[in-house]
Amino acid sequence: MSLITMLKPELTLAKQKIISKKRVLENIASAVSNRLHCDENAIYAGLLAREKLGSTGIGEGIAIPHCRLESANHAAILVMSLESSIDFDSIDRKPIDLIFALIVPPSECDAHLSTLAQIAQLAQSPNGLNALREAQTNESLFAAFEKLLQG
Numbered sequence: 330m331s332l333i334t335m336l337k338p339e340l341t342l343a344k345q346k347i348i349s350k351k352r353v354l355e356n357i358a359s360a361v362s363n364r365l366h367c368d369e370n371a372i373y374a375g376l377l378a379r380e381k382l383g384s385t386g387i388g389e390g391i392a393i394p395h396c397r398l399e400s401a402n403h404a405a406i407l408v409m410s411l412e413s414s415i416d417f418d419s420i421d422r423k424p425i426d427l428i429f430a431l432i433v434p435p436s437e438c439d440a441h442l443s444t445l446a447q448i449a450q451l452a453q454s455p456n457g458l459n460a461l462r463e464a465q466t467n468e469s470l471f472a473a474f475e476k477l478l479q480g
Contacts, residue, residue, distance in 0.1 A: 332406060332444065332447050332448070332478050333475065333478045333479070335404055335405065335406045335444075336406060336408070336471070336474060336475060336478070337364065337405075338467065338468070338471050339360075339363075339364060340360060340361065340364055340405060340406065340407040340408065341407075341408045341409075341467050341470050341471040341474065342356075342360065342407070342408070342409040342410070342467060342470070343409075343410050343464050343465060343466050343467050343469065343470035344410055344411070344412045344464075344465060344466075345409055345410070345411050345412060346411075346412050346413075347411055347412075347415065348413070348415060349415060350380070350415065350416065350417050350418070353392075353394070353409070353411075353415070353417075353428060354373055354376045354377055354380070354394060355373055356409070357372070357373075357376060357394060357407055357409070357428070357430045358370070358372035358373035358376060360407055361405050361407055361430065361432050364405050365398075365400075365401050365402070365403070365405050365432065366402075367398060367400045367401055367432075368400065371398060371399075371400060372396070372398060372432060375396030375397070375398050375432070376394050376395075376396050376430070378396065379394065379395060379396045380394065380418075384417060384418035384419060384420065385417075386417035386418055386419025386420060386421075386425050387419065387420060387449060387452065388419055388420050388421035388423065388452070389421070389423070389452050389458070390414065390423060390424065390425050390426050390427055390458075390462075391425060391427045391428075391429070391452050391458075392417045392419065392425045392427070392428050392429075393428075393429050393430070393431065393445060393448050393449065394428065394430045394431075395430065395431040395432070395433075395445060396431075396432060396433075397432075397433055397434065397435045398432050398433070398434065398435075399434070399435060401432055401433060401434040402434060403434065404431065404432065404433040404434065404437055404444070405431070405432045405433075406429065406430065406431050406444070406448075407428070407429075407430040407431075407432075408427075408428070408429055408430075408461075408470060408471075408474050409427070409428040409430070410426060410427055410428075410461060410462060410464060410470055411425070411426045411427075411428070413426070414426040426462060427458065427461055427462065429448045429451075431444055431445065431448070451477060451478075454477060457473075457476075457477035460473040460476070460477065461473050461474060461477065
């Protein structure tokens with residue numbers, strides 16, 4: 330599945346004032362539940378269960394919380410930047426300020442792994458990540474992410 334086709338303006342949230350990992354997951358669940366017409370608590374529980382297996386903080390200030398959700402009829406990606414970095418138990422022990430959340434139905438397992446790899450690949454673009462971090466509005470974050478995906 331292509332990130333560019335999954336990207337939606339309503340799931341692009343810039344400079345969020347969130348101060349904990351728990352609140353990040355709650356905010357993801359809230360935003361994505363509206364888009365996927367799924368239960369917010371089920372999304373939160375799925376994200377939390379995945380975090381209990383090991384942090385999705387991949388380093389360089391990036392986290393990729395994700396889960397499979399039975400009630401999702403299609404995949405969704407949420408892109409979020411934080412106003413201030415927070416602890417996310419990342420593998421490099423550094424705080425995070427960029428979040429790429431992915432919610433997929435179980436039927437898209439292979440595509441899920443491919444999409445996670447695409448997101449992780451974005452971390453290899455320091456200039457692109459800086460553009461995401463500098464975006465002050467949802468619209469400018471959406472545009473910066475779209476530009477990053479287009480290379």
